[in-house]
Amino acid sequence: MTQATTLQNQVTSTFKSLKCKECGEEYELKAAHVCEFCFGPLEVTYDYSTLSQTVTRESIQAGPHSIWRYRSFLPVATDTPIDVGTGMTPLLQAHRLARRLGIEQLYIKNDAVNMPTLSFKDRVVSVALTRARELGFSKVSCASTGNLANSTAAIAARAGLDCCVFIPADLEAGKVMGTLIYGPTVMAVQGNYDQVNRLCSEVANTHGWGFVNINLRPYYSEGSKTLAYEVAEQLGWQLPDHVVVPLASGSLFTKIYKGFQEFAQVGLVDEKPVRFSGAQADGCSPIAQAYRENRDFITPVKPNTIAKSIAIGNPADGVYATEIARKTNGTIESVSDAEIIEGIKLLAETEGIFTETAGGTTIAVLKKLVEAGNIARDERTVVYITGNGLKTQEAVQGYIGEPLTIEPKLDSFERALERSQVLERLEWQPVLV
Numbered sequence: 558m559t560q561a562t563t564l565q566n567q568v569t570s571t572f573k574s575l576k577c578k579e580c581g582e583e584y585e586l587k588a589a590h591v592c593e594f595c596f597g598p599l600e601v602t603y604d605y606s607t608l609s610q611t612v613t614r615e616s617i618q619a620g621p622h623s624i625w626r627y628r629s630f631l632p633v634a635t636d637t638p639i640d641v642g643t644g645m646t647p648l649l650q651a652h653r654l655a656r657r658l659g660i661e662q663l664y665i666k667n668d669a670v671n672m673p674t675l676s677f678k679d680r681v682v683s684v685a686l687t688r689a690r691e692l693g694f695s696k697v698s699c700a701s702t703g704n705l706a707n708s709t710a711a712i713a714a715r716a717g718l719d720c721c722v723f724i725p726a727d728l729e730a731g732k733v734m735g736t737l738i739y740g741p742t743v744m745a746v747q748g749n750y751d752q753v754n755r756l757c758s759e760v761a762n763t764h765g766w767g768f769v770n771i772n773l774r775p776y777y778s779e780g781s782k783t784l785a786y787e788v789a790e791q792l793g794w795q796l797p798d799h800v801v802v803p804l805a806s807g808s809l810f811t812k813i814y815k816g817f818q819e820f821a822q823v824g825l826v827d828e829k830p831v832r833f834s835g836a837q838a839d840g841c842s843p844i845a846q847a848y849r850e851n852r853d854f855i856t857p858v859k860p861n862t863i864a865k866s867i868a869i870g871n872p873a874d875g876v877y878a879t880e881i882a883r884k885t886n887g888t889i890e891s892v893s894d895a896e897i898i899e900g901i902k903l904l905a906e907t908e909g910i911f912t913e914t915a916g917g918t919t920i921a922v923l924k925k926l927v928e929a930g931n932i933a934r935d936e937r938t939v940v941y942i943t944g945n946g947l948k949t950q951e952a953v954q955g956y957i958g959e960p961l962t963i964e965p966k967l968d969s970f971e972r973a974l975e976r977s978q979v980l981e982r983l984e985w986q987p988v989l990v
């Protein structure tokens with residue numbers, strides 16, 4: 558019994574190599590992200606036959622209550638990864654939002670409450686920094702639109718790694734404070750994210766630091782697969798019919814796809830087509846534009862939207878995202894800043910979840926897809942909410958009403974209550990024609 562348990566809990570490392578997504582050239586498992594021959598992106602490969610023999614639903618469920626229960630599918634060798642409780646966020650059936658939109662089977666995967674910094678980036682950074690430590694880096698860094706800086710700084714602090722992060726200088730106050738508090742060096746670059754990213758590629762070459770989303774990108778991006786694994790496990794080891802996912806670089810989108818495929822390949826779930834739909838903001842929608850125009854290349858744009866966390870004008874995985882949307886019979890849509898604010902409010906008022914601008918974008922796109930008849934009434938749909946609204950408060954400032962200020966007296970309260978009920982009746986008055 559003891560021996561069986563030990564065996565069951567023993568996790569095998571099955572990651573094999575880095576492989577070019579374009580030409581197939583393979584590389585050893587070092588800190589590298591582009592192919593030396595064709596400049597294609599490198600991706601981690603695994604030994605799936607070993608995985609299908611060693612991993613079971615039970616062995617996963619016997620693991621920790623975090624992303625590390627899926628460790629055999631992640632590119633780290635250590636038995637003691639950096640586990641800050643990341644992952645296993647709630648999957649909620651969204652009855653009220655579904656009814657409001659006119660569909661039946663809607664679920665919210667709520668990474669607005671992911672640990673430790675309240676966005677899905679904690680998943681990718683937990684994996685990247687665990688791998689950075691294995692590869693011998695003592696200084697870690699990132700080029701960030703905000704959430705990644707929060708995660709990198711927090712998890713580096715916890716792991717005792719030196720940290721320097723790069724952000725665009727015009728980020729939301731909550732994102733800046735949510736980085737500074739952990740004590741890293743913060744470089745606020747006077748430029749947009751794409752300029753930050755270019756600068757960071759040079760620093761990675763000249764200083765040899767471990768940039769989670771540059772030279773460690775193949776490891777980092779694998780962390781996003783856990784958002785597929787968890788949804789499959791939380792749906793009772795089944796795949797959904799349709800997912801709606803926000804797109805910045807497009808990496809998350811492609812990795813959720815890879816995650817579902819892997820689970821089917823090793824027999825943890827039954828194979829089944831899943832439709833993949835992506836969400837962008839009009840003010841930065843290079844992937845949606847390429848999709849709309851049926852192009853197989855991305856034309857970079859200059860971002861101008863309140864959805865800063867997903868404002869990447871030159872998205873590295875954009876082409877792969879359009880391919881997945883096409884072949885799964887999904888779509889990629891974009892919405893205006895006004896619709897994003899409405900999306901944030903709609904999710905809060907129907908489901909009690911306060912998401913940031915990226916989540917508002919995703920909800921607004923969901924609404925648009927339902928209205929266009931792109932999501933069937935009975936399709937089991939999962940919407941990925943990737944970040945927390947307390948970090949982007951300025952986005953909704955002025956759109957959410959104000960508290961009723963009263964004197965500490967009963968009659969003052971009664972008068973205010975009366976006024977609020979009048980206001981409510983006015984707001985809900987049916988339009989007469």
Ligand SMILES: *Cc1c(COP(=O)(O)O)cnc(C)c1O
Binds near residue numbers: 677806943944
């Ligand atoms: C980074 C981020 C995304 C998407 O990231 P990809 O670059 O497409 O992997 C989505 N939502 C939030 C809140 C993010 O911070």
Ligand SMILES: [Zn+2]
Binds near residue numbers: 577578579580594596
């Ligand atoms: Zn190549």
